[in-house]
Amino acid sequence: MNRSTARQKHWKHNRIIMKRHWQMYVMMFLPIAFLIVFNYMPMSGLVIAFKNYSFSKGIWGSKWVGLRHFDKLISSYMFPRLLSNTFLLSLFTIAVCFPIPIVFAVLLNECRHPRFKKLVQMISYAPHFITTVVIVSILNQLFNYYHGIVNVMIQNLGMHAVDFMGEADAFRPMYVFSGLWQNMGYNSIIYIAALASVDPQLEEAATIDGANRLQKIWHIDLPTIMPTIIIMLILRMGSILDVGYEKVYLMQNDINIVFSEVISTYVYKMGLLNTQYSFAAAVGIFNSVVNLVMVLLVNWICRRLGDTSLW
Amino acid sequence: MKKHTFDRQTKGDRIFFALDYAVLVFVVLVVVYPLIYVLSCSFSDPLAVMESKVVLWPVNISLQSYKQVFEYTPIWIGFRNSIAYTVIGTALNLVLTMLLAFPLSARELPGKKIVLGLLTFTMLFNAGTIPNYIWMRNLGLIDNFWVLILPCGLTAYNVFVTRTYMQNTLTEELREAAEIDGCSDFRFFLQIALPLSGAIVAVMMLFYGTVHWGEYFNALIYIRSKELYPLQIFLRNILIANNIEGDLLGSLDPEEAALREALQETLKYGIIVVSSLPMMLLYPFVQKFFVKGVMIGAVKG
Numbered sequence: 001m002n003r004s005t006a007r008q009k010h011w012k013h014n015r016i017i018m019k020r021h022w023q024m025y026v027m028m029f030l031p032i033a034f035l036i037v038f039n040y041m042p043m044s045g046l047v048i049a050f051k052n053y054s055f056s057k058g059i060w061g062s063k064w065v066g067l068r069h070f071d072k073l074i075s076s077y078m079f080p081r082l083l084s085n086t087f088l089l090s091l092f093t094i095a096v097c098f099p100i101p102i103v104f105a106v107l108l109n110e111c112r113h114p115r116f117k118k119l120v121q122m123i124s125y126a127p128h129f130i131t132t133v134v135i136v137s138i139l140n141q142l143f144n145y146y147h148g149i150v151n152v153m154i155q156n157l158g159m160h161a162v163d164f165m166g167e168a169d170a171f172r173p174m175y176v177f178s179g180l181w182q183n184m185g186y187n188s189i190i191y192i193a194a195l196a197s198v199d200p201q202l203e204e205a206a207t208i209d210g211a212n213r214l215q216k217i218w219h220i221d222l223p224t225i226m227p228t229i230i231i232m233l234i235l236r237m238g239s240i241l242d243v244g245y246e247k248v249y250l251m252q253n254d255i256n257i258v259f260s261e262v263i264s265t266y267v268y269k270m271g272l273l274n275t276q277y278s279f280a281a282a283v284g285i286f287n288s289v290v291n292l293v294m295v296l297l298v299n300w301i302c303r304r305l306g307d308t309s310l311w
Numbered sequence: 312m313k314k315h316t317f318d319r320q321t322k323g324d325r326i327f328f329a330l331d332y333a334v335l336v337f338v339v340l341v342v343v344y345p346l347i348y349v350l351s352c353s354f355s356d357p358l359a360v361m362e363s364k365v366v367l368w369p370v371n372i373s374l375q376s377y378k379q380v381f382e383y384t385p386i387w388i389g390f391r392n393s394i395a396y397t398v399i400g401t402a403l404n405l406v407l408t409m410l411l412a413f414p415l416s417a418r419e420l421p422g423k424k425i426v427l428g429l430l431t432f433t434m435l436f437n438a439g440t441i442p443n444y445i446w447m448r449n450l451g452l453i454d455n456f457w458v459l460i461l462p463c464g465l466t467a468y469n470v471f472v473t474r475t476y477m478q479n480t481l482t483e484e485l486r487e488a489a490e491i492d493g494c495s496d497f498r499f500f501l502q503i504a505l506p507l508s509g510a511i512v513a514v515m516m517l518f519y520g521t522v523h524w525g526e527y528f529n530a531l532i533y534i535r536s537k538e539l540y541p542l543q544i545f546l547r548n549i550l551i552a553n554n555i556e557g558d559l560l561g562s563l564d565p566e567e568a569a570l571r572e573a574l575q576e577t578l579k580y581g582i583i584v585v586s587s588l589p590m591m592l593l594y595p596f597v598q599k600f601f602v603k604g605v606m607i608g609a610v611k612g
Contacts, residue, residue, distance in 0.1 A: 014421040023496035024414040025422075031411035032426065034464040039433045045442025059445070104338065107331050120335050122598060123342055129590040131525035133543045134583055137550030141352075141579060142345055149348060152363040181342065186605075193606040213327040246528045250551055264440070271441040272532060284439030292435055 049282040062278075069282035078266070086262040089172060089243050094236055096176050101184050102229060105191035106217055121192075124185025136250040139178055140165055171256040175247065190232065194225040230302055237298040242291060263287045353377070353580035357573035360580070376581030379574065385549075386582060389542035396541055397523040400460045404519040405512060407465040412473035413500050418483060430467040440532070447533060454535040459526060469518055472607050476511040477504065514604030517597050524590065546586055550579055 018025070044059065049069055051062040073079055104124075111117040127135075143150050143164035151161040164170045198221055206216050245264035252260045263283060271280025347367065352360050356371035364370045380386060415423060438446070443462070452458040481504055489499050505512075527543035534540060 017419060018421050021414075021417070021420060021496055024417060024420055027410045027496070027500065028414045028426065031407040031465055031470075032429070034407055034461075035429055035433065038462045038464060039438075040429075042438035042443045042446035045445040046438060048442070048445065053445075055448070107334055110328070110331050111335060112328070116332075116335075120339055122595065123339050125598065125601075126346070126591070126594060127342060129521060129594050130587055131527070131543055131546075131590075133525075133527055133546045133550065134587055137546070137579065137583060138345055138349060140551060141576075141583075142348065147361060147363050147576070149363065149366065181345075184338075185342070189602055189605045193602075212321060212323045214323075249528070250547065267440050268532070272444060277441050277445065281439065281441040284441055288436055288439060295435065 046281065046285060048278050049285050051278055053278045053281075065278075069279045070286070072279060073283055073286060078261075081258070082261060082263050082266055085259055086243060086264075089175065089248070089259075089262060092172055092176050093179060093243070097180050097183065097187070098233065098236060100180060101187035102191050102225075104184055105188040105195060105225075106221055108188065108192060109195040109221065110213065110217075121185065125189070126185070127182040128186035130182065132244070132246050133250060135178060135182055136247060139174065139251070143174070165251070166253065166255050168256045168259050171251065171259045175251060175260075179244070179247070190228060191225055194228040195221060198224045234295065234298050234302055237294050242287075349580055349583055352577065353584045355577070357577040358570065360577050361573040375574065376577035377585070379578045380581040380585050383578070383582075385537075385545050386542070386585070388538065389540055389545035390586075392538075392540060393524060393526075393542035395456075396459050396526065397520055400463065400523040401516055401519045403460060403464060404466075404469075405515055408470055408473055408515055408519075409505070409508070409512070411465065412470050412477055413504055414496075415470070416474045416477035416481060417486075430470060434467045444532060453533055454539065455533075456539055458533040459523075459529055459541065462529075463522070466519070469515055472604060473508075473511050473515060476607050477508065480507050510600065510603060511607070513597065513600040514607070517601050518604060521590070542586060546582065549582060 048059055048062065050066055051059075051064050053059065053062045057063075108117060108120060111120070130138075142148050145151060145161055145163045145166065148164075150164065155161055162170065164174055202220050203216060206220060211219070243262050243264065245262060245268070248260055248262055249265050249268070252265065264287065267280045267283045267287070270276045270283065344367075348365070351367065351369045352365050353376050354369040354372055354374070355365050356373045357375055359365060359370040411426075414420060415426060417423070437443075447453055447458055447462065452461070485503070486499070489503060494503075525543060526541055527547060530541050530544050534544070
């Protein structure tokens with residue numbers, strides 16, 4: 001009885017607010033319509049992963065084939081290669097591009113000359129604003145086998161030129177380190193902001209206790225920014241299968257394809273170039289589900305181990 | 312009292328600072344060198360570039376490559392299109408983002424949780440390339456100008472950042488005072504919320520604008536006709552696929568093959584510089600805004 005009256009009261013209260021703020025709902029109408037039309041409605045197309053889709057028959061007219069496309073994916077000779085290429089590229093990227101911006105932020109935070117600090121920040125953020133296409137073409141120019149400046153320098157040092165953009169083994173390092181070059185500064189912003197909130201009193205107390213710089217970083221700075229680090233790590237792990245496919249696709253060639261064919265580039269080729277829509281959609285679903293599981297898993301682990309998590 | 316105690320340095324600290332500054336200087340050099348190199352090549356004599364004489368500064372300064380860039384019309388079609396995509400796309404993004412972030416920043420609004428849930432889910436799960444393609448095809452948007460604008464109408468992350476900003480600037484007292492004075496939500500939004508949101512609008516312009524400007528994969532998927540190609544597609548064709556169209560180099564004496572090849576290379580440097588120029592010129596002025604934007608996003612975390 002009591003509970004139902006409370007609920008009634010709650011509804012009444014809500015109705016009053018809704019009436020008073022009806023204009024709020026009018027404002028939200030257009031953006032929500034966009035969300036539904038361009039983010040949710042396309043999901044109806046996911047069903048084609050379980051069908052043999054063709055444009056002529058449409059989504060509903062195509063034949064239902066159940067999990068056949070998933071079977072085909074898992075038993076395909078490409079599957080282990082795709083999975084390991086995607087995972088390795090992603091793990092390699094995380095291993096390099098996740099910790100280094102943190103170290104960079106800490107080092108920058110120790111800088112005692114504001115002007116120099118501003119300059120370093122300004123310069124290190126700049127490559128973030130160069131587009132992917134241009135980044136890859138700069139790579140192509142600088143690391144060109146014949147006249148790229150890097151190979152010229154290598155040869156001047158008396159060593160043999162290396163085909164950085166051609167050789168398969170060079171693909172992963174080139175991808176990862178060019179990514180580091182482009183985004184190290186930008187990715188450090190968040191940690192620089194977090195470091196600004198370190199309590200100066202703690203620093204002073206540590207100095208009085210005779211702590212040196214490294215000890216202060218280890219015992220004061222890092223614990224302060226740890227929650228930020230963990231949140232960023234969870235978010236990053238959640239997109240473990242989302243490698244920067246735009247860049248991968250641009251860097252791909254016939255030789256490095258053994259290492260550079262990742263799930264998303266494969267989806268593009270299978271689906272849109274080879275028109276195997278249903279199979280490609282199944283590969284895409286596999287990708288999304290693994291990502292979703294990863295973010296939930298990492299979030300769960302972080303919640304178990306510490307008290308920072310996304311939700 | 313003025314001098315902080317921690318300014319007293321031990322020997323270990325001094326070594327630490329020396330190393331710290333050395334690393335920072337190294338970072339600056341590594342970041343800057345490729346940029347200067349590209350710039351220098353674009354201003355150098357094509358043959359000098361081919362013979363790898365350019366190491367840091369331009370050699371035999373020449374505007375050859377820029378002359379070529381200006382004569383190469385596809386680039387300008389691309390520029391025109393990309394500017395249109397960026398301006399119109401960003402304008403739509405701003406309208407949608409503000410319209411959604413403002414109601415969501417209200418302390419109490421029935422149904423708010425549902426909308427937040429809808430937004431969050433888009434960050435975790437995406438329909439994927441193929442279902443999106445089929446949907447756009449059903450909507451008749453393939454090879455249509457609007458296919459690069461409408462589907463990227465708003466990004467959940469940006470809505471959250473804007474909402475956080477509005478929660479902080481539009482205080483509860485301000486909202487209550489306006490409500491007591493009989494100010495409607497529309498009026499509050501237009502006359503109070505928007506004028507107070509200058510900083511976040513700048514941040515959002517930058518966040519959305521850079522995405523539109525760099526757009527290339529969606530164009531590759533959805534756009535077929537050359538007249539609609541954004542700049543990045545042209546750049547990819549020239550810079551990466553090496554497809555230089557037309558008789559750009561045809562007017563040259565066919566015997567000068569080496570010069571031809573050299574011109575092709577410097578044209579690339581010129582194009583890299585010209586196409587990156589708008590962002591690079593804009594960037595120093597907007598830097599403080601995007602730092603602010605990233606920080607608001609972090610606080611939300």
